[in-house]
Amino acid sequence: MHRVLSVASECVPLLKTGGLADVVGALPKALADHGWDMRVLLPAYPGLATRLGKTAKALWTGKELFGGPAKVLGGTIEGLDVLLLDAPHLYDRPGGPYGDATGDHADNDIRFAALSWAAADMARMGLGDGWKPHVLHAHDWQAGFAPAYLRYGPETDVKSLITIHNIAFQGNTGAERMKALRLPAEQFTPDGLEYYGHLSSLKAALVTADAITTVSPTYARELMREDFGMGMQGVLAQRAGTVHGILNGIDTDLWSPEADPAIHAYSARKLGDKKKNRAALIDEFGLGYFEGPLAVLISRLTTQKGIDLIPETLSEFTWRGGALLVLGSGDPALERAMLREADLNPSRIAVRIGYDEALSHRMFAGGDAVLVPSRFEPCGLTQMYGLRYGTVPVVAATGGLNDTVIDATPAALAAGAATGIAFHPTDGLGLAQALRRLVDLYADKKIWTRMQRNGMKAPLDWAQSSGKYAALYETLMP
Ligand code: ADP
Numbered sequence: 384m385h386r387v388l389s390v391a392s393e394c395v396p397l398l399k400t401g402g403l404a405d406v407v408g409a410l411p412k413a414l415a416d417h418g419w420d421m422r423v424l425l426p427a428y429p430g431l432a433t434r435l436g437k438t439a440k441a442l443w444t445g446k447e448l449f450g451g452p453a454k455v456l457g458g459t460i461e462g463l464d465v466l467l468l469d470a471p472h473l474y475d476r477p478g479g480p481y482g483d484a485t486g487d488h489a490d491n492d493i494r495f496a497a498l499s500w501a502a503a504d505m506a507r508m509g510l511g512d513g514w515k516p517h518v519l520h521a522h523d524w525q526a527g528f529a530p531a532y533l534r535y536g537p538e539t540d541v542k543s544l545i546t547i548h549n550i551a552f553q554g555n556t557g558a559e560r561m562k563a564l565r566l567p568a569e570q571f572t573p574d575g576l577e578y579y580g581h582l583s584s585l586k587a588a589l590v591t592a593d594a595i596t597t598v599s600p601t602y603a604r605e606l607m608r609e610d611f612g613m614g615m616q617g618v619l620a621q622r623a624g625t626v627h628g629i630l631n632g633i634d635t636d637l638w639s640p641e642a643d644p645a646i647h648a649y650s651a652r653k654l655g656d657k658k659k660n661r662a663a664l665i666d667e668f669g670l671g672y673f674e675g676p677l678a679v680l681i682s683r684l685t686t687q688k689g690i691d692l693i694p695e696t697l698s699e700f701t702w703r704g705g706a707l708l709v710l711g712s713g714d715p716a717l718e719r720a721m722l723r724e725a726d727l728n729p730s731r732i733a734v735r736i737g738y739d740e741a742l743s744h745r746m747f748a749g750g751d752a753v754l755v756p757s758r759f760e761p762c763g764l765t766q767m768y769g770l771r772y773g774t775v776p777v778v779a780a781t782g783g784l785n786d787t788v789i790d791a792t793p794a795a796l797a798a799g800a801a802t803g804i805a806f807h808p809t810d811g812l813g814l815a816q817a818l819r820r821l822v823d824l825y826a827d828k829k830i831w832t833r834m835q836r837n838g839m840k841a842p843l844d845w846a847q848s849s850g851k852y853a854a855l856y857e858t859l860m861p
Contacts, residue, residue: 387414387421387856388466388516390502392480392495392525394423396461397431400479401683402764403548406598406631407522411463413632413849419856420464422514424502426474426494427456427467434460435467442466442510449473449497449563457510466510468501492556495525495584496564503532506541518856519543521592524554527584528564530592531576535567542859545588547597549761550606550613551687554584579614589618593859596627596852598762599783603628611759627855630786631762632845633771638747640772640839645744649773651839654832657748657773664749668708671730675704676825678818679750679774681743681765684713684721689756689779689809691717694724696815701731703822708750709734710742747772752821758809760784766803770838775824775831776803777817787843791824791834801830802838 393399395408411421425431432439438458443466445453451472458465468474473494482488502519506529509515519541521529530543556564560582561571570576578586589595597603605611607620619626636642640657641650647663649656661677670677678700682688690713697707709721709732718736725734735742747753753769755778762783766776770787778784784805791801804824806817825831 384418384420385518385856385860386514386516387419387518387520388502388506389421389423389520389522390498390526390529391423391425391522392498394425394463394465396463397425397434397465398428398480402631402762403523405634405764406548408463409632409634409845410849410852413845414853417850417853419853421520422457422464422466422516424455424466424468424498424505426480426498427469428474428480429477432456432467432469435465440512442512442514443501443505445470445501445504448501449493453497453501455501455505455510457512466505468498470497473497492554492560492564492584495554496528499526499528499584500532500565502526502529503536506533507536507539516541518859521545521588523548524552524583524585524588527554527586527588528566529588531566531587534591535570540861542593543591544594544596544855544859545592547585547595547606547761550585550611550615553578553586553613553615555581556584558582586615586618589615589622594625594627594855595619595622596629596855598629598631599786600628600630601785602759602761602782605759605782627851629848629851629855630783631764632848633764633767633843635771635844638768638771640748643744643748645741646748649748651773651836654773654835660745660749661751664708664745667745668733669729670706670708670733673701673704673706673731675706675822676751677749678705678707678752678754678777678821679746680707680709680711680754681746682711682755684711684717686714686717687758689758689814690714690721692756692809692811692814693754694720695811696818697724697728697732699815700818700822701728703819705818705822706731707754708746710737710739710746712736712738747774750774751825752777755779755784756809756814757781757784763787767843770802770841771843773835773839775821775834775838777821778803778805779809779813780805780807781809787841789837791820796830799833800837801834802841803834
């Protein structure tokens with residue numbers, strides 16, 4: 384069996400702040416079907432190591448890992464093969480994976496360089512139980528130095544791959560940190576690690592990894608453009624031949640309207656039962672009577688997600704019979720803007736600030752449509768949950784949203800293929816027009832039901848995409 388070491392800062396079911404964790408947690412199971420044995424390395428944040436229970440084995444030690452001793456404990460947690468990098472001086476502290484209430488940890492460059500250093504060493508030398516990977520798969524900037532340490536260290540046949548989950552996060556730090564981060568000074572050049580006078584761990588991976596992937600084909604193309612590349616477009620364009628877009632899948636065991644314990648079950652054939660969820664949701668949020676579509680939004684409340692475009696569209700949408708439920712948290716100004724809309728029209732708009740997994744399931748089940756008006760969206764998961772639940776996605780035609788939703792154009796409707804509504808460009812006018820189309824399509828029950836069923840049948844699990852990762856790993860093998 385071929386082996387991959389996956390390196391990341393978060394992983395479901397251990398710890399999640401975003402879609403990255405879903406992907407890192409889903410890949411090992413999906414890749415096993417293609418003959419790849421994947422172990423996931425992540426920091427031993429407080430409380431994680433005890434979850435290994437009796438399976439815990441010490442598999443690697445580092446006497447001095449960037450300021451203190453470290454070891455790796457391997458074992459299984461909920462069926463997942465994990466390696467936890469136990470380095471108390473770096474990871475044993477309160478708060479989330481990146482910071483606490485006062486902000487990001489000041490030494491995040493060291494914390495994640497250490498993760499990457501340990502990963503490269505394990506890949507090169509193998510683990511205490513004889514396990515040695517053929518490929519090191521790094522995720523995002525936190526693992527970005529791992530391909531660089533492999534490339535600049537002693538010769539090895541281990542190949543590396545970096546996946547960009549979001550180019551907005553680049554792991555930038557000061558040029559003077561090169562030495563502390565154990566990087567060779569002569570690599571600080573525009574063709575190497577230098578990034579506009581700074582050092583960037585993401586760029587380090589983009590110039591040293593054997594292959595680059597991102598999480599949708601459209602985002603892979605967008606990233607080479609100035610308006611999406613966030614400064615990395617040139618580096619990516621130079622390496623265009625090694626850049627691949629592979630769509631994320633979703634975990635259809637957790638996200639399935641037929642078997643979801645959080646909702647009244649329904650299926651594509653028995654869509655009538657979805658109405659029970661709608662009624663319960665309207666009741667839960669205390670909305671009044673309305674005839675149009677019930678739109679839901681489950682999201683980080685940030686400008687990336689286009690949340691600032693929503694308020695200007697709501698008076699027309701609700702006047703035409705629609706209603707909106709929001710679950711999310713993020714930018715305080717956007718939280719306030721959403722709450723203000725709910726205050727102005729409480730019978731049609733309701734907002735919950737916070738993170739609530741169970742409520743998100745009830746909203747996907749009870750909504751008629753899910754809004755995803757992102758300015759950029761590497762892949763996006765919520766539109767896929769919407770498709771799966773017969774909750775028609777209304778999306779900006781960008782990144783993975785563009786690759787997963789078939790817009791209800793006249794041609795797509797005539798072919799019976801439409802699964803949602805996509806608009807372009809991402810601005811208030813585009814969203815307002817999309818909501819107009821939503822109200823009209825919703826009123827035509829025949830077309831609407833067809834769209835719901837098309838979405839529910841769309842292949843969204845990992846079967847296809849894991850095959851693409853496996854095929855890519857194969858091409859890297861000697
Ligand atoms: P991103 O990773 O950019 O935030 P994705 O769409 O890839 O966006 O993934 C977001 C994930 O987080 C989805 O699984 C979504 O359902 C979930 N999510 C976002 N906000 C909330 C919330 N307030 N409550 C529950 N789940 C949420």
